[in-house]
Amino acid sequence: MSSTRAQGQDRLRISEVFYSLQGESRTVGWPTVFIRLTGCPLRCNYCDTEYAFQGGEWMSLEQIISQTADFNPHYITVTGGEPLAQKNCLPLLEQLCDAAYAVSLETSGALDIAGVDARVSIVMDLKTPSSGEESKNYYLNIAKLKPSDQLKFVLADRADYDWACLKLNEYDLPQRCEVLFSPVQGQLSATDLADWILADRLPVRMQIQLHKLLWGDEKGR
């Protein structure tokens, strides 16, 4: 990470920029540059990136894009924390798209996605009851999802699963975009989740976090 402190208004607080395999979503397994923005207004019970709540370093958009280009990637994921909590996330996304990268944005679902560049594939959470942050869901976002976006449920137990099934029907989610179901590692058996999805004939994609299978909770992976 650059040691030069970014000046001016076109900057973001960045926790890390790193190159790894995409661990989840539609592009799972593809080499990807991750740009992790610092800060999040939520405190999910299962959060695995608490180190990104604070710290990091101010970087100009130019510095971020230059550092990203060093990896010569095709896929870029902007993540957090909650990236949309910093307003300059929007011009960063736009500039990455202008540079012809395939860009995705991981967001909690608590903040408005309206300003996100239409070329970005948004991977948006709906926070389940066990997260402790269900009340933060900004449900007006659902109507703004595009067919190329993805909606993710992170599930810790059967009650979360049943809640997610209700939301699938209530908002007709599979008709809007791809829906992802993911178990919280160490809390919900992936096998149980797979069996429930099959038993209920759900039109959702199950995923297991690939990077955790490969590298555990190692930072920057």
Ligand code: SF4
């Ligand atoms: S929204 Fe994401 S980064 Fe923020 S507390 Fe929840 S899991 Fe952690």
